[in-house]
Amino acid sequence: MQRLTIIGSTGSIGRQTLEVVESFPELFKVVGLSAQSNVELLARQVRRYHPEAIALGDEAKLPALRQLLPDWAGEILVGPQGFEELASRDNYQTLVSAAVGAAGIRPTLTAIETGHDVALANKETLVAAGHLIMKAVKACGVRLRPVDSEHSAIFQCLEGKTKKGIARLILTASGGPFRSLDPAALAKVTPEEALKHPTWNMGGKITIDSATLMNKGLEVIEAHWLFEIDYSAIDVVIHPQSAIHSMVEYADGSIMAQLGPADMRLPIQYALVYPERLPNNFHRLDFFQLGRMDFAPPDTRRFPALALAYEAGKAGGTMPAVMNAANELAVAAFLARRIGFTDIPRMVELAMGHHQNEGIITEPTLDEVLAADGWVRSQFESWLRGIGR
Numbered sequence: 001m002q003r004l005t006i007i008g009s010t011g012s013i014g015r016q017t018l019e020v021v022e023s024f025p026e027l028f029k030v031v032g033l034s035a036q037s038n039v040e041l042l043a044r045q046v047r048r049y050h051p052e053a054i055a056l057g058d059e060a061k062l063p064a065l066r067q068l069l070p071d072w073a074g075e076i077l078v079g080p081q082g083f084e085e086l087a088s089r090d091n092y093q094t095l096v097s098a099a100v101g102a103a104g105i106r107p108t109l110t111a112i113e114t115g116h117d118v119a120l121a122n123k124e125t126l127v128a129a130g131h132l133i134m135k136a137v138k139a140c141g142v143r144l145r146p147v148d149s150e151h152s153a154i155f156q157c158l159e160g161k162t163k164k165g166i167a168r169l170i171l172t173a174s175g176g177p178f179r180s181l182d183p184a185a186l187a188k189v190t191p192e193e194a195l196k197h198p199t200w201n202m203g204g205k206i207t208i209d210s211a212t213l214m215n216k217g218l219e220v221i222e223a224h225w226l227f228e229i230d231y232s233a234i235d236v237v238i239h240p241q242s243a244i245h246s247m248v249e250y251a252d253g254s255i256m257a258q259l260g261p262a263d264m265r266l267p268i269q270y271a272l273v274y275p276e277r278l279p280n281n282f283h284r285l286d287f288f289q290l291g292r293m294d295f296a297p298p299d300t301r302r303f304p305a306l307a308l309a310y311e312a313g314k315a316g317g318t319m320p321a322v323m324n325a326a327n328e329l330a331v332a333a334f335l336a337r338r339i340g341f342t343d344i345p346r347m348v349e350l351a352m353g354h355h356q357n358e359g360i361i362t363e364p365t366l367d368e369v370l371a372a373d374g375w376v377r378s379q380f381e382s383w384l385r386g387i388g389r
């Protein structure tokens with residue numbers, strides 16, 4: 001029986017993790033759950049999964065949560081420290097890190113430093129603090145398993161191989177809903193259009209990131225840290241059908257690919273039970289229904305976010321944290337209809353330019369990473385005004 005704590009249990013990954021748990025009650029027990037503000041769903045999850053403790057980010061929602069759980073005797077932790085406290089407990093083995101954004105950094109690092117394995121969905125953690133996370137993983141002797149489908153694919157393609165033979169990692173990208181739109185049309189897309197992903201059903205922020213290709217950029221940085229591969233050996237290929245989840249090319253030109261249905265429960269399940277394989281009733285990939293697989297190079301002229309992410313990753317230090325924070329805020333501003341779709345990479349580029357001028361900190365501490373993230377959050381409104389928004 002593996003005991004799990006889920007940070008972000010009310011989100012898309014959190015809910016799908018609970019579906020996996022529910023399919024294998026003999027294998028998993030949930031002891032910790034958390035949400036930022038969705039108290040209705042968190043309360044329903046408490047009644048269904050009986051955790052020992054839960055964490056709620058938004059303190060103002062605590063009275064509402066207590067009202068929804070009048071007879072529940074478990075502990076409710078609050079605020080960002082509540083997530084860290086939940087992650088530090090010794091009542092579980094694996095943290096499912098499924099919060100969205102840089103808010104995932106502290107609980108994930110806390111879980112690692114207190115000796116827990118991590119199933120990592122929260123890619124922003126590795127983007128902003130990859131050097132610290134990977135150092136802590138090694139120092140604490142814990143296992144970090146990727147949940148992101150691309151990294152799960154690469155992880156599977158690398159099984160039993162030595163790093164020496166790897167020529168390159170090839171991340172596949174659906175290309176998002178605007179793959180073939182021209183720049184003028186791209187500038188006019190609405191949040192509703194951008195939230196319609198062609199192949200995956202995910203939370204709001206990652207769906208917008210997929211449409212701008214920033215998601216693939218975040219994944220390039222994530223892959224760099226997870227697999228310790230130089231950026232020059234990480235490529236992106238547009239593959240609209242999302243049947244191949246990613247590939248590894250070896251020195252001899254042989255390419256290993258992992259294919260499967262576009263269903264996040266598969267990589268979640270694998271991250272939890274690796275190296276085992278569990279049977280399930282998920283939809284199977286049907287080659288005859290699929291019919292064909294297409295491939296194209298990414299167009300970084302129309303989707304500059306991908307190139308910005310490579311740039312930030314190669315610059316290293318605090319630059320990826322700055323890029324990530326600017327992107328989080330720009331996506332929120334786009335969803336709030338304050339900026340247009342093409343303003344998202346524009347704001348990211350602006351933030352990176354300012355940071356370049358102010359000076360990147362190489363090998364930053366956690367406080368310096370979080371300070372860089374906070375600096376973007378404190379400047380963002382004035383940058384928005386600067387571009388007339």
Ligand SMILES: NC(=O)c1ccc[n+]([C@@H]2O[C@H](COP(=O)([O-])OP(=O)(O)OC[C@H]3O[C@@H](n4cnc5c(N)ncnc54)[C@H](OP(=O)(O)O)[C@@H]3O)[C@@H](O)[C@H]2O)c1
Nearest residue numbers: 008010011012013035036037038099100103121122202203
């Ligand atoms: N969805 C996917 O298929 C998928 C695939 C690969 C990787 N990922 C990655 O997994 C992570 C989660 O994605 P998602 O799609 O599941 O997101 P989501 O549906 O938006 O859910 C986010 C979760 O995080 C919580 N949360 C929001 N703000 C928070 C904060 N400041 N501190 C702590 N928790 C907070 C939310 O609580 P409330 O519900 O209360 O707001 C919710 O439980 C992201 O990093 C994403 O890139 C997702």
